Structures are given as C-alpha cells and as structure tokens.
Amino acid sequence: MDTPEKEAPQGSAPAAPEAAPAAAPEVAPAAATSPAAHAEIPPAGAEGPSTAAAMPAKQGKKRSKLRLNDKPAAIDMKNVVKRFGNVIAVNDVTLEVPDGSVFGLIGPNGAGKTTTFSMLAGYLAPTSGEIFILDRLPSAVDELRGQVGVLPQDALLPAGDKVGHFLVYLAELQGMSPADAKIAAESVLTEVEGRDWWNTRCGTLSHGMAKRVGLAQALLGNPRVILLDEPTAGLDPRVAYGVRQIVKSRKGRSTLVISSHNLQELEEICDHAAVLDRGVVVAHGSMAELTASSSEIRVELAAGPVPLDQVRTIQGVTTAGFDKPSREINITFDRSIADAEEMIRRVTYVLYQHQARISGISKGRGLEQRVMELTE
Ligand SMILES: Nc1ncnc2c1ncn2[C@@H]1O[C@H](COP(=O)(O)OP(=O)(O)OP(=O)(O)O)[C@@H](O)[C@H]1O
Numbered sequence: 484m485d486t487p488e489k490e491a492p493q494g495s496a497p498a499a500p501e502a503a504p505a506a507a508p509e510v511a512p513a514a515a516t517s518p519a520a521h522a523e524i525p526p527a528g529a530e531g532p533s534t535a536a537a538m539p540a541k542q543g544k545k546r547s548k549l550r551l552n553d554k555p556a557a558i559d560m561k562n563v564v565k566r567f568g569n570v571i572a573v574n575d576v577t578l579e580v581p582d583g584s585v586f587g588l589i590g591p592n593g594a595g596k597t598t599t600f601s602m603l604a605g606y607l608a609p610t611s612g613e614i615f616i617l618d619r620l621p622s623a624v625d626e627l628r629g630q631v632g633v634l635p636q637d638a639l640l641p642a643g644d645k646v647g648h649f650l651v652y653l654a655e656l657q658g659m660s661p662a663d664a665k666i667a668a669e670s671v672l673t674e675v676e677g678r679d680w681w682n683t684r685c686g687t688l689s690h691g692m693a694k695r696v697g698l699a700q701a702l703l704g705n706p707r708v709i710l711l712d713e714p715t716a717g718l719d720p721r722v723a724y725g726v727r728q729i730v731k732s733r734k735g736r737s738t739l740v741i742s743s744h745n746l747q748e749l750e751e752i753c754d755h756a757a758v759l760d761r762g763v764v765v766a767h768g769s770m771a772e773l774t775a776s777s778s779e780i781r782v783e784l785a786a787g788p789v790p791l792d793q794v795r796t797i798q799g800v801t802t803a804g805f806d807k808p809s810r811e812i813n814i815t816f817d818r819s820i821a822d823a824e825e826m827i828r829r830v831t832y833v834l835y836q837h838q839a840r841i842s843g844i845s846k847g848r849g850l851e852q853r854v855m856e857l858t859e
C-alpha cells in the first residue's frame with residue numbers, strides 16, 4: 484500500500500466556502516494580533532467544537548458488545564485460531580458482527596481475511612475457538628441453507644455452464660421451485676447489470692463480469708448474511724460504484740461482511756469494521772469509533788503567504804507541515820477537540836486572517852490513516 488503522504492487526495496468533497504467566519508470583515512486585516520497560546524477563532528454559531536466524533540476507538544482483542552439493535556449478533560467469533568502448519572493465519576480472533584450491519588474486514592495482504600471468510604462460510608474449520616452464524620455453527624449446512632451468501636475472493640464459476648442456468652441451479656439447491664428459481668436468478672443478474680449474459684457460458688466472461696456473476700450468486704435468495712471477499716477488486720470504476728450501491732441497498736435487510744483494500748470504499752459503505760494484522764484483530768468497532776482518534780485536512784495554497792506557525796497554534800492541531808512542490812499544508816488534528824468541518828473552519832479563518840490564498844481544501848483519509856497507523 485502507498486504511504487499516506489504519497490496518496491492523492493481521496494476525493495473528499497472540497498470544503499464549502501461557509502467555512503469562512505460569519506463575523507469576518509470584508510477586507511482581510513493584516514496579521515495585527517500575534518497569536519497567543521492558541522489562535523483566537525470565533526465560535527461556530529452558538530456551539531463549540533463538535534464532540535460527536537470524540538469517542539475513543541476500541542482497540543485490542545477485547546470482545547465488544549456491538550449492537551445496532553436488540554438482536555443478537557449475526558456473527559459471533561470467540562477466540563478463533565486457524566493454523567496452516569506453522570503459519571497462524573488467524574490468531575485468537577474474537578469479534579461480533581451486529582445484525583443488519585455492513586461490516587468491513589480490513590487488513591494488509593496475508594492478514595487473515597480470506598481465512599476468516601472461509602471459516603465463516605464453513606469451507607474451513609477453525610483449529611480452535613468457536614464461530615456462530617445466526618446462532619448456528621457454519622457447518623450446519625442444512626439449517627443455514629439459503630441464509631448465507633458467499634462471494635469467495637477467487638470464485639471459480641463452472642466454465643461450461645450458461646450463466647442463467649448456473650444461477651437457476653443454485654437457486655433450486657436452496658429449495659426454490661423451478662419457477663421461483665428463474666425469477667430469483669433473473670432478479671440478481673439484473674441487480675449486477677448482467678441481464679444480457681443469461682445465455683453466456685461462464686468460461687467466456689471477463690474477470691469483472693465473472694466477479695459480478697459471483698456476486699449475483701451470493702445475493703441469490705436474499706440471504707440474511709452475505710460474505711463478500713473483495714467484491715470490487717478488478718472492477719471498473721462504474722461497476723465498482725454499482726456494487727457499492729448494491730451493498731448499501733442491502734443495509735439493514737441483511738448483514739454484510741465485506742473486505743476490500745479500497746479503504747475509502749469501506750469507510751463509505753460500512754458502519755462497523757475490524758482491522759486484522761497478521762491474524763490478530765488490532766481494532767474493531769463502529770466506523771465512527773475507528774476513524775475518530777486522528778484525522779487530517781489538506782489545504783492547497785496559491786502563491787503568497789504560508790502562515791504555518793499560525794496554523795500550528797490553532798487549538799486541536801497536532802501537526803502542520805508545508806509541502807513546497809504541491810504547495811499543500813498538511814494538518815493533522817485531534818478529533819476529540821474538533822471534527823473535520825470545525826477544523827476546516829478554524830484553519831480557513833486563520834489563513835484568511837494572514838492573507839493566504841486558498842486554492843483547494845480536502846478532508847483526510849480517516850479510515851486509511853487509522854489503518855496505516857495500526858498495521859505495518
Ligand atoms: N491453504 C493454506 N495453506 C497454507 N497457508 C495458508 C493457506 N491459506 C492461507 N494461508 C496463509 O495464511 C495467511 C493469511 O492468508 P489470507 O489469505 O487469509 O490473507 P488475506 O488477508 O485474505 O490476504 P489478501 O489481502 O492477500 O487476500 C497467509 O500467511 C497465507 O499464506
């Protein structure tokens with residue numbers, strides 16, 4: 484993965500011009516007042532800095548009690564270990580996936596995500612520990628029939644089968660009548676925008692098309708739990724966008740566990756997540772908790788003053804640096820003191836006061852930044 488410094492801005496919406504203080508004079512004054520311990524910034528409206536994002540992030544291997552509602556967790560893993568010979572792929576993982584959540588499984592290559600998916604899907608048995616899906620063991624195939632949909636990372640489709648026939652067959656295996664199976668198959672294929680491939684042989688699909696057929700079979704029959712191991716890997720941006728919309732549309736109706744190396748994507752669609760590193764859960768909780776501890780904003784300046792020292796005096800700013808080639812001020816801040824929008828307001832106010840000319844503002848990569856801090 485690239486380092487955060489090297490990454491281009493992640494497409495965050497530029498800050499709205501309303502960040503300018505309401506009481507600001509029409510003409511920017513010269514820097515008349517030297518900053519004291521903290522730059523003096525008028526409060527935003529009647530309220531002080533938002534504390535909405537101030538919750539401490541849950542870390543470590545403690546078992547959490549995540550609940551979106553009063554229902555029991557859809558997935559419950561207790562002290563799960565998976566060894567392959569000397570390799571410990573999953574090391575004492577304990578976590579709950581709240582019912583109805585979209586749960587991100589995050590981690591670098593080899594972190595243990597696919598191994599975890601394989602155990603949840605019942606393809607692999609844990610070496611030790613317990614896993615419950617909908618209060619059943621993953622191996623309880625009959626009891627879970629039609630309730631768990633799985634898109635494996637490298638799903639292989641039967642090359643000689645036509646797409647429609649393959650999906651109808653799978654739907655019938657779930658216990659549907661031939662007529663219902665056809666309706667269900669058409670519905671999921673339409674959902675992945677693959678209606679035209681009904682008579683196409685699976686072996687002739689492109690990588691992205693095959694991935695979408697794999698996704699369609701995971702959605703077949705509206706399962707209560709849907710496990711998607713890198714569903715957008717290798718998809719073109721428009722199709723990847725479509726897959727994100729599909730996931731979002733299932734939110735609340737199904738419980739979705741999804742892995743991806745696109746952390747911006749996970750931040751957008753997931754409400755909860757766990758970060759794995761070398762088989763160990765290094766953080767898990769709600770997305771707000773995971774992204775709360777640190778954050779950054781970047782401000783691009785046109786030619787003119789660069790009042791970096793003044794920016795550093797803003798309350799909540801932890802570091803501020805200036806990258807000369809890109810003319811970007813990189814600011815990290817403590818979200819227990821101010822959220823990103825409040826920090827943009829404070830920074831733009833100080834820059835405005837010191838006659839810096841702003842040519843762009845972007846919010847930082849909350850989840851990406853956090854994952855970089857947590858994994859090596
Ligand atoms: N069948 C296997 N036999 C031996 N080792 C395995 C096997 N499957 C996985 N591993 C090892 O377990 C570890 C975790 O692999 P896993 O595929 O779960 O990682 P991952 O997080 O899905 O990575 P990626 O992001 O690359 O998909 C790795 O060290 C891998 O080499």
Ligand SMILES: [Mg+2]
Nearest residue numbers: 596597598636
């Ligand atoms: Mg994997």
